[in-house]
Amino acid sequence: MLAPAVVAADDDGPVFHAPSLDEFYPGALLFEGTPFELNRIMAIRLIVVAVLVIVLLLGTRRMSIVPRRPQAALEFALGFVRNNIVIETLGEKDGRRFMAPLMTIFFVALGMNITGIVTPFNIAGTSLIGLPLVMAVVSYVLFIYAGIRKHGARFFKNSLFPAGVPAGLYIIVTPIEFISTFILRPVTLTLRLLMNMVAGHLLLVLCWSASWFFLFGLLPHGDFIGLLGAGTVAFGFAFTLFEILVAALQAYVFAFLAAVYIQLALADEH
Template sequence: MVAPISVGDPKPELTLFTHVASQIVNAAASDDGGFHGPSIDEFFPPVLLFEGTPFELNRLMLIRILVVVVLVVLFWLATRRMKIVPSRGQAAMEAMLMFVRKGMVYDTLGERLGRRYEPIIMSMFFLILGMNLTGVIPGIQLAGTAAIGLPLVLAIISWFTFIYAGMREKGWRFWKDSLFLPGVPWFLYPLLTPLEFLSTFIVRPVTLTLRLTMNMIAGHMLLVLCFTATNFFFFTVLAQGNLLGLLGIGTFAFGIAFTVLELFVAALQAYVFAILTAIYIQLSVAEEH
């Protein structure tokens, strides 16, 4: 039975789309029983190694360890024999490093502060990029940042870094500049100071965490939905002689398109996280903001 759609919904076109999509999926599943859409349980895989110990490793943790190992090996291979006339690998690595150094760190912080905070910002960028890209690699297909733990740890590091930068440059005056806006009448401080505290010290790490996590979760769910539907239409529906199985061509095309989009989002989210960290550091050391 089809459930009614409320005419008072603020986004009726979105509601209609999701409603129809859910009806199609439910119908397909009930007719054949072979279709299983993506589930949030995929982000909490079962333990594979060292179960019952503090060192438990599941598929997600193994992916994260793999990314770290691959990054270390890549940087080691690219820098172990530096030449004046660089090889292709060295040139590619230098181009990426200069993109982060010049485009994110120095343009935002200047050379003096940039040299000090370049290692942490660069580490964040390449770690997040590597973790994000595992979501589109066949055989892995799960981003290391798709569970909230790692993005939260990185956001906390970013939070401590911009507080440390402000305290190092301005001492305790950092808190005054952060919480008491210059040029504001004193009687407005009881209203504005709590808002500034929430905005600067609570909202920043929360938004850094949720933006990265939610983008990776959404991308994974879309890809799994498209390719699972493709498998269902081709190998279950079409195999039974039902021409509706040709819909798998469409779901496969959408899967390829979303894969390309996910590659872009993976790089974009790494850039956003790193550049926002640099901006927060710059705001914390600025004389007035």
């Protein structure tokens, strides 16, 4: 939450409090103390899902050969994901099979990420580990499913015992392959998205809180150091634009890597 970080702690004037990880653990909004407790981030996630469903319904209502603006915008977005992530990576045949889950991953990640710069949300739905982890697990299941569906048990054998490696080296190679293929992939998918959203939020909170501190905490007290607020405001706007880019880029990277992992599972060498 981009709230003012200025408090009058003593007679010396306002005191600046830097943002902390407490930002990501807001209090309950509804149903406090029950299994259905709903905090601000959970509410954001539910709102994003509802908005995505509404946008898709409106964009696909009364579809025509000559599309109206909602249909054209939706077709552009879906076409971008289809052509640049799914088909480009998996090809036409396999791309059609995995189109729906990869599309879902991309648009859920994008919608959740972009709330980090949308007032009054101001925090990404992916800034807690739960949602990035769920999407990484879905990607992991798709990857395993694709490999088993095409290659059967040989998928695991060929993943852990790559061809062409001298038998004596398998004692080193196999643990490395197991960790890199079956553990690090979901872990890195999760942490890459999570850390980018956490860092982006803290950076924005720092810029806007510092702006509030300088302009409304120091300047009214006649402290001209408060003029530095002009610089922090500029940085705040710049980092807001940058965060929009990061939100879109991380959604693209997540969906693209999920598609790449599926493609690797389908590769003939397995």
